[in-house]
Amino acid sequence: MLEELKYKVWTANKSLPECAFMQGSVSGIDREQGLFVISPSEISRGELRPEQMVVVDLNGSVIEGETAPADDMPTHLELYKGFAKCGAVVRMYSEWATAFAQACKPIPAFGIIHAGYFHGEIPATRLMTKAEIENDYEKNIGLIIIEAFKNLSPEAIPGVLVSGHGPYTWGLDPADAVRNAAAMEDIARLALCSMTITPGLAPISQAILDKNYKKRG
Numbered sequence: 001m002l003e004e005l006k007y008k009v010w011t012a013n014k015s016l017p018e019c020a021f022m023q024g025s026v027s028g029i030d031r032e033q034g035l036f037v038i039s040p041s042e043i044s045r046g047e048l049r050p051e052q053m054v055v056v057d058l059n060g061s062v063i064e065g066e067t068a069p070a071d072d073m074p075t076h077l078e079l080y081k082g083f084a085k086c087g088a089v090v091r092m093y094s095e096w097a098t099a100f101a102q103a104c105k106p107i108p109a110f111g112i113i114h115a116g117y118f119h120g121e122i123p124a125t126r127l128m129t130k131a132e133i134e135n136d137y138e139k140n141i142g143l144i145i146i147e148a149f150k151n152l153s154p155e156a157i158p159g160v161l162v163s164g165h166g167p168y169t170w171g172l173d174p175a176d177a178v179r180n181a182a183a184m185e186d187i188a189r190l191a192l193c194s195m196t197i198t199p200g201l202a203p204i205s206q207a208i209l210d211k212n213y214k215k216r217g
Contacts, residue, residue: 001035001055001063001064002030002033002035002037002055003050005028005030005037006037006050006051006053006055007050008028008173008174008175009026009027009028009037009038009039009053009088009174010039010048010049010050010052010053011174011175012026012028012088012090012174012175012177012178013025013026013039013048013174014048015175015178016090016092016178016181024039024090024091024092024093025038025039025070025071025072025073025076025089025090025091026038026039026088026089026090026174026177026178027039027070027073027076027088027089027174028087028088028173028174028177029080029086029087029088031087034057034058035055035056035057035058035063036055036056036058036076036077036080037053037054037055037056038053038054038056038069038070038073038076039053039054039069039070040052040053040054040065040067040068040069040070041067041068041069041070041071042067042068052065052066052067053065054067054068054069054070054073056069056073056077058077058080058081060073060074060077070091071138072091072138072141073138074136074138074139074141074142075089075091075138075139075141075142075145075168076089076142077139077142078139078141078142078143078145078146079142079145079146079168079170082142082143082145082146082149083146083149083154083170085154085155086154086170086171087170087171087172087173087174087176087177088170088171088172088173088174088175088176088177089168089169089170089177090168090169090170090171090174090177090178090180090181091166091167091168092166092167092169092181092185093166093167094167094181094184094185094188095185096185096186096188096189096192097161097166097167097184097185097187097188098166098167099188099192100122100124100161100167100188100191100192101124101161101162101163101164101165101166101167102164102166104124104127104161104163104164105124105161106121106122106123106124106161107121107122107161107184107187107188107191108121108191108201108203109121109203109204109209110190110191110194110195110201110203110204111190111194111204112204112208112212113183113186113187113190114187114190114191114204115204115208115209115211115212115213116183116212116213116214117158117180117183117184117187117214118156118157118158118159118183118184118187119153119156119157119209119210119213119215120152120156120157120209121157121203122157122159122160122161122184122187123148123149123152123157123160123161124148124160124161124162124163125144125145125147125148125160125161125162125163126144126147126148126163127163127164128140128141128144128163128164132144141162141165144162145160145162145168148160154170155215156213156215158170158171158176158177158180159180159181159184167181167184167185169181169184171216172216176216
C-alpha cells in the first residue's frame with residue numbers, strides 16, 4: 001500500500017541533515033486516499049527500510065505497519081487536517097533552529113537567503129499550558145502550530161518553531177519539506193550570527209523580501 005509514497009518518505013528521512021540530536025520524523029500524505037505515511041518509532045535511520053514506513057488514516061488509526069508510528073504522529077495529523085495544501089511534514093532537532101525554539105523567539109527575515117524560502121519571519125508558537133502538556137501533548141503541539149498561523153500563510157512560511165521544543169517544517173512533498181528543514185537550519189545560524197554582529201538589527205524591507213521570495217507549488 002502506497003509503496004511509492006513510502007519510498008519517498010524513507011528517502012526524505014535518510015536525507016535529513018546530520019545534527020547532534022538525530023531524532024526526527026518525516027511523513028507524506030496521499031490526499032486522494034486520505035492516508036499518510038510516516039516513519040516508525042524506535043528504528044534508527046541507519047537501519048530504516050522503505051517497507052517499515054507506517055500508513056495512518058486521518059482519524060489517526062494505523063492502517064499498515066509492523067511497528068508504531070513516530071511518537072509525534074498526532075502532530076503531523078493535525079497539520080494535515082489544518083493545512084489543506086500541506087503535502088509532507090518534518091520534525092528535526094537541528095542545532096541552530098532548536099536554539100531559537102528553546103529561546104521562544106521567531107527568526108527574523110534578515111536577508112535574501114531567508115526570503116528565498118520563507119516569506120517573512122519564521123514564527124515561534126506560544127508556550128503550552130499545563131493542561132495541554134498533560135493531555136494529548138503531541139496533538140496539542142499541532143494545534144498550537146495551527147493557532148500560530150491564524151493570520152499567516154503556511155504555504156508562504158513553511159515552518160515554525162515550537163517554543164521550548166523544536167522546529168517543524170512542511171512542503172509540497174517529503175523532499176520539499178526536508179529542503180525547508182535544511183534551509184531553516186542555515187537561516188537560523190545566519191540570523192544568530194547577524195544578531196550577534198549587530199544587536200537590534202532590523203529585518204530586510206518588504207520590497208526586498210517580496211523580490212527574493214520564490215513561491216513554489
